[in-house]
Amino acid sequence: xxxxxxxxxxxxxxxxxxxxxxxxxxxxxxxxxxxxxxxxxxxxxxxxxxxxxxxxxxxxxxxxxxxxxxxxxxxxxxxxxxxxxxxxxxxxxxxxxxxxxxxxxxxxxxxxxxxxxxxxxxxxxxxxxxxxxxxxxxxxxxxxxxxxxxxxxxxxxxxxxxxxxxxxxxxxxxxxxxxxxxxxxxxxxxxxxxxxxxxxxxxxxxxxxxxxxxxxxxxxxxxxxxxxxxxxxxxxxxxxxxxxxxxxxxxxxxxxxxxxxxxxxxxxxxxxxxxxxxxxxxxxxxxxxxxxxxxxxxxxxxxxxxxxxxxxxxxxxxxxxxxxxxxxxxxxxxxxxxxxxxxxxxxxxxxxxxxxxxxxxxxxxxxxxxxxxxxxxxxxxxxxxxxxxxxxxxxxxxxxxxxxxxxxxxxxxxxxxxxxxxxxxxxxxxxxxxxxxxxxxxxxxxxxxxxxxxxxxxxxxxxxxxxxxxxxxxxxxxxxxxxxxxxxxxxxxxxxxxxxxxxxxxxxxxxxxxxxxxxxxxxxxxxxxxxxxxxxxxxxxxxxxxxxxxxxxxxxxxxxxxxxxxxxxxxxxxxxxxxxxxxxxxxxxxxxxxxxxxxxxxxxxxxxxxxxxxxxxxxxxxxxxxxxxxxxxxxxxxxxxxxxxxxxxxxxxxxxxxxxxxxxxxxxxxxxxxxxxxxxxxxxxxxxxxxxxxxxxxxxxxxxxxxxxxxxxxxxxxxxxxxxxxxxxxxxxxxxxxxxxxxxxxxxxxxxxxxxxxxxx
Numbered sequence: 080x081x082x083x084x085x086x087x088x089x090x091x092x093x094x095x096x097x098x099x100x101x102x103x104x105x106x107x108x109x110x111x112x113x114x115x116x117x118x119x120x121x122x123x124x125x126x127x128x129x130x131x132x133x134x135x136x137x138x139x140x141x142x143x144x145x146x147x148x149x150x151x152x153x154x155x156x157x158x159x160x161x162x163x164x165x166x167x168x169x170x171x172x173x174x175x176x177x178x179x180x181x182x183x184x185x186x187x188x189x190x191x192x193x194x195x196x197x198x199x200x201x202x203x204x205x206x207x208x209x210x211x212x213x214x215x216x217x218x219x220x221x222x223x224x225x226x227x228x229x230x231x232x233x234x235x236x237x238x239x240x241x242x243x244x245x246x247x248x249x250x251x252x253x254x255x256x257x258x259x260x261x262x263x264x265x266x267x268x269x270x271x272x273x274x275x276x277x278x279x280x281x282x283x284x285x286x287x288x289x290x291x292x293x294x295x296x297x298x299x300x301x302x303x304x305x306x307x308x309x310x311x312x313x314x315x316x317x318x319x320x321x322x323x324x325x326x327x328x329x330x331x332x333x334x335x336x337x338x339x340x341x342x343x344x345x346x347x348x349x350x351x352x353x354x355x356x357x358x359x360x361x362x363x364x365x366x367x368x369x370x371x372x373x374x375x376x377x378x379x380x381x382x383x384x385x386x387x388x389x390x391x392x393x394x395x396x397x398x399x400x401x402x403x404x405x406x407x408x409x410x411x412x413x414x415x416x417x418x419x420x421x422x423x424x425x426x427x428x429x430x431x432x433x434x435x436x437x438x439x440x441x442x443x444x445x446x447x448x449x450x451x452x453x454x455x456x457x458x459x460x461x462x463x464x465x466x467x468x469x470x471x472x473x474x475x476x477x478x479x480x481x482x483x484x485x486x487x488x489x490x491x492x493x494x495x496x497x498x499x500x501x502x503x504x505x506x507x508x509x510x511x512x513x514x515x516x517x518x519x520x521x522x523x524x525x526x527x528x529x530x531x532x533x534x535x536x537x538x539x540x541x542x543x544x545x546x547x548x549x550x551x552x553x554x555x556x557x558x559x560x561x562x563x564x565x566x567x568x569x570x571x572x573x574x575x576x577x578x579x580x581x582x583x584x585x586x587x588x589x590x591x592x593x594x595x596x597x598x599x600x601x602x603x604x605x606x607x608x609x610x611x612x613x614x615x616x617x618x619x620x621x622x623x624x625x626x627x628x629x630x631x632x633x634x635x636x637x638x639x640x641x642x643x644x645x646x647x648x649x650x651x652x653x654x655x656x657x658x659x660x661x662x663x664x665x666x667x668x669x670x671x672x673x674x675x676x677x678x679x680x681x682x683x684x685x686x687x688x689x690x691x692x693x694x695x696x697x698x699x700x701x702x703x704x705x706x707x708x709x710x711x712x713x714x715x716x717x718x719x720x721x722x723x724x725x726x727x728x729x730x731x732x733x734x735x736x737x738x739x740x741x742x743x744x745x746x747x748x749x750x751x752x753x754x755x756x757x758x759x760x761x762x763x764x765x766x767x768x769x770x771x772x773x774x775x776x777x778x779x780x781x782x783x784x785x786x787x788x789x790x791x792x793x794x795x796x797x798x799x800x801x802x803x804x805x806x807x808x809x810x811x812x813x814x815x816x817x818x819x820x821x822x823x824x825x826x827x828x829x830x831x832x833x834x835x836x837x838x839x840x
Contacts, residue, residue: 122240123148125163125170130233133211136171137184140238146185147173148239156196156214156223163237165217170237174212174225181212195225202227249274267325268301277301280323285333288315301325309336312363312387338362341385349375349398349420363387371398374425400424403447411437411482412460425449433460436487436511462486465509473499473522487511495522498549498573524548527571535561535584549573557584586610589633597623597668598646611635619646622673622697648672651695659685659708673697681708684735684759710734713757721747722770735759743770 124144131139140147150156150172163170173184181190181202198221202209211230214237215222228234243254248263251274255262265274278301283290285307292305303323309315317334324330338358346352350371357364365385371377379396386392400420406429408414416422416429427447433439441458448454462482470476474495481488489509495501503520510516524544532538536557543550551571557563565582572578586606594600598619605612613633619625627644634640648668656662660681667674675695681687689706696702710730716739718724726732726739737757743749751768758764 123159123162124238124240126236127164130168131171131236132233133171133175133230136234136236137173139236140173144238145241146239147171148237149173149183149185150194150196150214152194153196159214159237160216160223163216166235168232168234169213169215169218169226170235172212172214172225172237175230176210176227196223198224198226201225247273251275268296278323278325278327280327280329283321283329283333285335287336288334299323307334312339312358313337314339338364339385339387339389341365341389341391344383344391347371347377347395347397349400350377350396361385363389367391369396375400375420400426401449401451403427403451403453406445406453409433409439409457409459411462412439412458423447425451429453431458436463436482437461438463462488463509463511463513465489465513465515468507468515471495471501471519471521474501474520485509487513491515493520498525498544499523500525500575524550525571525573525575527551527575527577530569530577530581533557533563533581533583536563536582547571549575553577555582561586583607586612587635587637589613589637589639592631592639592643595619595625595644595646597648598625598644609633611637615639617644622649622695623647623668624649648674649695649697649699651675651699651701654693654701657681657687657706657708660687660706671695673699677701679706684711684730685709686711710736711757711759711761713737713761713763716755716763716767719743719749719768719770721772722749722768733757739763741768746773747771748773 122144124140126136126139129139137147148159150159174181174190175184176182177184182188183190198215201224202212204227209227209229211228211232212225213228213232213234215224215226218224242261247254247261248265249269249271251269252263252265255264263272263274265271268278270276270278277296279297280299280301280303282299283292283305289308289310290305291308292299292303294300294303296302301323305321307315307317307319307321313336315334316337318331319334320330321333322330340359340362343361344352344354344367347369350369352367352369354361354365354367356362359365363385366382367384368382369377369380375398377396378399380393381396383391383393402421402424405423406414406416409431412431412433414429414431416427418424419426421427425447428444429446430444431439431442437460439458440461442455443458445453445455464483464486467485468476468478468491471493474493476491476493478485478489478491480486483489487509490506491508492506493501493504499522501520502523504517505520507515507517526545526548529547530538530540530553533555536555538553538555540547540551540553542548545551549571552568553570554568555563555566561584563582564585566579567582569577569579569581588607588610591609592600592602592615595617598617600615600617602609602613602615604610607613611633614630615632616630617625617628623646625644626647628641629644631639631641650669650672653671654662654664654677657679660679662677662679664671664675664677666672669675673695676692677694678692679687679690685708687706688709690703691706693701693703712731712734715733716724716726719741722741722743724739724741726737728734729736731737735757739755741749741751741753741755747770749768750771752765753768755763755765755767
């Protein structure tokens with residue numbers, strides 16, 4: 080800022096204190112190009128020579144003082160308007176529009192409505208970029224008011240130096256600036272003029288609970304924390320940690336320790352329980368002994384203890400009665416048991432029954448006795464029988480027996496001789512009631528469909544076993560002028576069908592017409608297909624046009640009127656291949672006509688932009704728009720830290736066939752490939768290299784001219800760190816050989832010659 084240029088003027092002014100307006104002696108002092116007005120601990124400063132944009136003004140204030148002035152109230156405005164000299168371009172203050180909101184930039188707080196001091200009609204943002212604020216000082220009208228201005232205008236910088244320096248409020252509160260002084264807004268938990276006092280909570284003295292506390296601001300004061308624990312076998316009731324709050328209260332009540340409880344035990348069924356309790360019923364240390372009534376045996380632990388984990392030792396025992404051998408159901412039968420003391424144990428009873436169609440032979444019930452044996456003998460199930468069946472007249476009988484001849488489950492199938500059909504059930508089954516399902520079937524001659532004389536013809540039939548039944552024969556004939564088409568006679572077969580096809584009488588026929596290629600034929604026939612009186616209309620499929628007669632008629636002479644028409648494909652404009660691409664077309668109906676499809680593809684390293692194929696439509700136009708071939712892109716490369724990147728681009732930045740060369744600054748060595756090439760896959764041929772600091776320059780000569788043996792000898796004299804660096808460089812050199820070797824793992828010839836390889840090592 081330079082040295083003092085001397086006292087420019089002396090006077091008096093008003094300053095706002097913490098409780099109102101006080102009268103203070105003021106001195107305006109010039110320091111080089113800077114004029115300062117002091118008011119107690121808070122001072123205002125402005126530049127009396129240079130004019131700045133808003134950003135330059137703020138940089139100026141932040142460099143030499145605290146920031147652009149933040150105006151607190153109207154008394155402060157009056158003071159500034161009285162003390163500062165008039166300047167035609169006025170002064171910048173610390174208000175700016177951020178995110179659409181007028182904001183005090185020093186505190187990042189939005190300007191409140193009650194604190195606004197805008198001039199009449201302001202802010203108006205006439206040029207839509209007036210985002211900074213000036214204050215009118217000693218203006219003839221609206222002096223001390225604010226106006227929004229473009230931030231690139233140049234004005235005086237109005238600065239202030241804060242009084243909150245360097246560490247006020249004991250670093251336990253926020254320092255709030257006031258003119259000539261400041262006040263402390265203490266953080267929660269602190270109080271006092273300088274926030275020097277801390278809130279205290281009551282001292283904790285828990286009983287039967289271990290406690291470990293930390294006190295950052297004094298014993299049992301704000302932010303003191305205490306952690307509580309219990310002995311093995313006991314658990315905490317309440318919070319595990321308490322904290323002293325700003326309200327002088329602890330965050331929770333003091334916890335207690337109680338013995339861990341185990342689940343309440345009960346005596347097993349047909350048994351007894353005897354317990355002793357040390358710290359409470361069924362709690363840590365409780366012991367319980369278990370036993371069974373006479374006639375029952377204990378299965379499991381005889382005693383159990385409640386552990387510190389809240390679980391009982393051993394497993395839950397039970398009392399079991401004496402058992403009998405396990406029973407099973409008889410073949411084709413069922414077993415239904417009721418167990419009083421467990422499966423197949425003393426007093427269990429079992430009832431026997433048979434499946435449907437079977438009868439029980441033996442006792443229906445058995446009981447497990449006190450001796451562990453069952454009463455009675457094992458029963459069994461026998462199948463129920465049905466009457467014997469016989470075959471129907473002109474038929475046969477075929478039976479299958481599951482449980483014995485004509486017994487429950489037996490099935491009998493009925494069939495008839497050739498030419499006869501079964502009337503009635505095709506099979507019968509012996510039921511559980513000892514009766515057969517259905518009634519007795521019979522065999523009847525198979526009937527054929529009733530025949531009728533063809534149009535313009537006659538029918539004459541003879542019947543052997545009934546009208547139009549198996550063995551019947553029928554003869555066909557036609558009226559004068561019609562010819563019989565089909566069998567002259569038909570016979571009813573054993574299958575219920577007639578031999579031959581149904582004949583018909585047809586008028587004189589014309590040659591059969593067919594639709595033109597890619598066209599359709601629609602005919603109406605009076606006496607038969609393509610016979611006298613038939614008319615046919617022609618049309619073409621979509622994409623084809625009819626050339627010739629639209630309709631033809633079969634005459635009495637057996638010929639058609641008119642000539643045979645044809646369908647020709649509609650044509651589309653001829654297509655051509657895109658630049659850097661190829662065109663492959665297939666033509667169904669002629670070159671570039673309806674149905675033609677053309678596929679587009681691009682050369683290696685290029686990708687097709689647009690439709691991959693076009694098709695000639697029935698309207699004579701192609702589907703889709705003309706495609707283009709665009710070079711495939713690789714990821715954009717950045718120069719390595721402490722290095723440079725130089726690229727050449729054939730088809731566009733970082734696209735197919737682009738090559739990039741890497742180099743490092745002096746004192747750094749490249750780790751990785753020197754040159755990368757953008758391949759047709761959209762990937763670079765290698766990973767980008769990095770520039771590592773060459774911490775041992777003399778190793779270059781060792782690495783360039785020494786073999787592995789020399790490295791081993793050098794390892795004797797070098798420290799462990801240098802050996803590790805030397806091994807790292809050798810590894811990098813071998814990696815670089817792989818990159819530059821024409822037979823590298825890229826699968827294609829190497830980029831560099833051996834000379835280039837030696838130069839880059």
